[in-house]
Amino acid sequence: MTEQVEVVVIGAGFAGIGLGIRLKRRGFDSFVVLERAHDVGGTWRDNTYPGVACDVPAHLYSYSFRLNPNWSAVQAPGAEIWQYLRDGVREEGVTEHVRLNTEVTAARWDESSARWQVETSNGSWSAKFVVTACGHLSDTRLPDIEGLDAFAGELFHTARWNHGVPLEGKRVGLVGTGASAVQVLPELQRVAAEVVVFQRSAPYFFVPSGRRPEFSAAQKRLFARYPAAMRELRSEVFWYSEGNFPARVRVPALLERARNASLRYLESAVTDPELRAKLTPDYEIGCKRILGPGRYYASMVQDNVTLEASALSRIEGSTAHSAGGAAFDLDVLVFATGFDATEPRFATLIRGRDGSTLAESWSDGMKSTASISTPGFPNLFITNGANTSLGHNSSVYIIESQIDYILSALDYVDATGVAFVEATPEGEHAYVDDLARRSEGSVWLSGGCHNWYVDPRTQTLTVTWPDFAYQFREENSRFDPASYHLATRE
């Protein structure tokens, strides 16, 4: 049996839940949120590795329409963010719209009815609109390494942490040096006998502010009693973060200032010249994500941590070989190797007007109009898709802008009575060309690193939004009928 709704939302992470809450607040009930996992929460449900936290300050990395006075720390622990999202679903009445353990297997545009047919592991839906809210950081990536299948020990990805594997006294290999790796290393160092970090390239860090990382009981009570103080903090953090954007497009003085500050921090934290040399990045700052400092360097200098400044290349039994020729006997391998952001898996499931998939449409990289629509896929809104990621500010701000866009599109269709809206090829070309111009010369494209923002097939910046976060909202938070074909009813 096929259930009829106005809107199907795929994914119950920050974007899907946020849209659900906003729809409910408008008194709109004809929607479902389909979630393949056992619970809501997206990346904050999936990532339970020791030390997991958000390196964007919590008062900014949260919904503007659901401020939380009780964040325990500037960098909130992952479990706290997960709970925040679950509370949002429950308190806003979204629970009854969420379908858990419901994995979308296909979504197809039906031309004759001008509706989407969505098939799942747990029923079928017919919807006027489909919104994908699958996130950038949902499909884990494991490197293709010889002998990995036959590894004698335990192995898992940081986003699929196996809490059944004790690490006390074990020899642990940590593969990768991105945002997850730098948070998990201090925890591994504390309990494991030995940790080997396989580093392809060294990360840059923000300089610690020196301010107290936890919020006191008095501060939290002030936020509860006087929410304007929370709003002011949110604004401060937002505009401070926006201030880091010019370095990404290589404004010389600001790029130099950012690089020098980060290298000075390394110098002060690591005195051994050999280790410091290995920890010095060989690319321009900002080309890869700049990470929250935490206790990474402090852990790295401990006796039971070895930094292998080359990639993991081969496994033989329980021995891990690096590209640099070193060999380590290990009990556990932890892969902090990130996610598939440039080729999202949901794109293979969605078939548009001519029957081909979104992945086929994106075979030369993700592209869009307004970072949310693409020709051939009427009434489909893709959040966290092409050019929506930020290297310098909170993704929740982008998500809220996209929610505003979707709501204004629904309003438009409702008010005008058009059958469907579909992005025009001309509009998409203009948008893609414009963003290519803004990306020119940026550190992401010319910073001398491999990052997950650039599509390896075309060397085009398809994941990152190449401008200020504010500018995204300025341009992409209101449905613009001029970029669409507006189909009238027969």
Add this chain to the structure above:
Amino acid sequence: MTALARELDQGVIDVGGASVRWFAAGATSGPLPPVVLIHGTGGSTEGHFSFVFPMLARTQRVISVDLAPPPGNAELTVDDLERQVAAVVDREAPTGPVSVLGYSLGAVVAASYAAHHADRVQNLVLVAGWITTDTQQLLRQDVQQQLRGGDPVAFKKLSLLLAFGVPFLAKRSFDELATVAPPPSGTPEFLARLASLNRRIDIADEVAAIRAVTLVIGCTHDLMVPRHHSLALFGAIEDARYLELSSGHALVFERPAELHLAVRTFLSQPSRHPAGTVIPAEQP
């Protein structure tokens, strides 16, 4: 020499004996008129616009003027500085409309220039500017002047206290404050002449004659040019809209990104908000 922007035009022109440095960057062909930036007392293009100049240059032509001392010791006037702006505009954008942005004393110069060149100045942004120096400012300047000669350490601390907003200062360490702004530009003699000019500002007649589409930006926590001055400009200029940002006078250092985006947004569509609008600040 300068790290202001990647592709930069610059030069020095003589204006009545003053050597005026100018900078320009950004595409010369484009839908938006060039914008001319005028810094405040103790500033320069690099000092006050190291963020705004290169970032605006990504979307349009930007020209800036480094105000310079005229020869001799004669009392400095708004007119002296305005002529320097006019000379740079005539050289770098000899015809067609321009937008002008002034910050602090630069806003006074910009307002006066806009009044006298109504045919050229299409859009105007006045950041922490004022019309008439008042007693609160004179009192502040008196104390600054006494300390400048007598107690340089106290003078420096007072300058921080006055320039930055209370909330901004409260959250920073002394080490952070030491690097947050560059030292003032200009010789002590020129700074003294500018300080003297700051005491004598009265451009009420000029402001009444401004016809440009104007954005007035006031700073909530400003102690040097308190927000009532920006409100006075909002009332006095016919086609003005008002935006207030949560900052002290040192907006260019406290909230450079917010300033930049407010200006970029305004210049992209100056009349989006009708005259008289109080534009709400962005609520992220």
